[in-house]
Amino acid sequence: MADLSATMEDYLETMYRLEMQRGTVRVKDIAAAMAVKMPSVTSALQTLAEQGVISYTPYRPVEFTAEGRRIARGVYNRHQALCEFLTDILQLDPKTAEGEACRMEHSVGSETLMRLLTLIDFIKRCPRGGDDWLEHLKGRWEQGPCEGDCNSCISAIEIPEKAPFPPPHGDATLITLDKLEPGRRGVIVKLGGRGALRRRIMDMGITPGSDLEVERLAPLGDPMEFKIRGYHLSLRNEEAAKIHVRPTS
Structure with missing residues (x-):
């Protein structure tokens, strides 16, 4: 595994x-996106090529x-998750959250x-959380710690009769992701696998409670492509078989 500095991960x-x-x-697009000079980009690309994470030939894409793609996807997914937490939960302004x-x-x-x-998913989905809870939390960021009566808030909570995510054990509605056909949607209930495989799945931002949609299968049926959290990912069938989902459509 390449040992990259924070700057190289940014590239x-x-x-x-x-x-x-x-x-x-292309080099010029990297320079524009990162607001650095072309020679700096060239030097960074040479370093990354030596690390074995990119293929770089001057004047070519x-x-x-x-x-390299695995590492880049992991950095990107971490960034997206942190931005979501900082903006949606801690409610920082987007510019501050991005930095x-x-x-x-x-x-x-x-x-x-x-x-x-x-x-993040728990706060947004749990009936004791949701939009109203986040709105109250916003008041805490603006006004400081609450000194009110917690019991009045607790008594106002309405818990639905049926939990949104039933226990997965023995649930006949669960299937593995590799069995979900293109065009269908589902919610991730639990992850299987261990070691490097489990780390790869987690690095992609695939977690229990996340919604996904299967988009297409490769001509030979492997890998499969799906959309989760607004971005497009692909998994080999043996990896998808470790992800348990509940179909929603």
Whole structure:
């Protein structure tokens, strides 16, 4: 595994964004996106090529190696998760959140990322959380700690008769992601796998409670492509088989 500095990870993340937006990654576009001079970009690309994470030939588009794409996707997903937490939960303004996420993304581990994403989903989905709860939380950021009567708030909570996510054990409605057909949607209930496979799944931002939609299968049925949290990902069937989902459509 390449041991990259925060600056080199920033380059990979920028290239990953450009590839998603434009389909190709060129030196001049990297320079414009990062507000740096072309010679600085060239030097960084040479370093990344030596690390084995990109393929770089002067005057040609830059391409990721398999390892480079994995690292770039991980940095990008950490950034997106941190921005979501900082804006939606801590309710910082987008500009501040973007800067903070850029500084934090280089040190957040896979397990912390998974728990952070799970926390976001829990707060937004739990009947004791949701939009009203977040609106009250906003008041705390603006006014300081609450000194009111907590019991009055607790008594006002309406808990639905049926929990939104029933226990997964013995639930006949659960299937593995590789069994979900293109065009169908589902919610992730639990993750299987262990070791490197589980870390790869978590690095992609795939966590319990997340909604996803299967978009297409490769001509031979492997890998499968799906959309989660607004971005497009792909998994081999053996990886998708470790993800348990409840179909929603």
